[in-house]
Amino acid sequence: AQTVTQSQPEMSVQEAETVTLSCTYDTSENNYYLFWYKQPPSRQMILVIRQEAYKQQNATENRFSVNFQKAAKSFSLKISDSQLGDTAMYFCAFMKPSTSGTYKYIFGTGTRLKVLA
């Protein structure tokens, strides 16, 4: 069974600085997707960035980028120029297409990020 591990329960960063959140996963699959979702306090989860395993190029979305190391099964999120609005719980998620058509996510336990003014 696939597992997702986020080893940093809490992190803090100064505004305008850069922070990296770690995620490792375990799978024997070759074709899968990885995601980072952000869950602000009392608000719904929103997609930050996604990575297809077959793509070697790391995904980027504005200030957010990933370091995808497929052989090491590592998928870290880098947030540059941190802003107060980045304060949230961040979840790493794994998904592989199944034969039944289910695209369920397997989530890590999350990293609570606080951006300090």
Add this chain to the structure above:
Amino acid sequence: DTGVSQNPRHKITKRGQNVTFRCDPISEHNRLYWYRQTLGQGPEFLTYFQNEAQLEKSRLLSDRFSAERPKGSFSTLEIQRTEQGDSAMYLCASSSPRGHETQYFGPGTRLLVL
């Protein structure tokens, strides 16, 4: 596009009572998922619908839980004879037939069983 909505946002009930939650996905999304999130944990998959068909259920979904999506639009999740261990955030997500890898989440229903 108003996003995924869930009602109610909060529910407090007494042990043994039945509760029902509703999820309205994004209008053209044919795939709908339910997850449960307990304190300090990431969301865990409960069940999946493609249109009106329930195609997968997690072993977390005991006999007291039932989910429906009768017309392939909104979905309901019912918990019968609630237990204190059912206290959690229940999240709904939907995805498009064209971009089904990415799920869009609702705000969740927070359930507290006393």
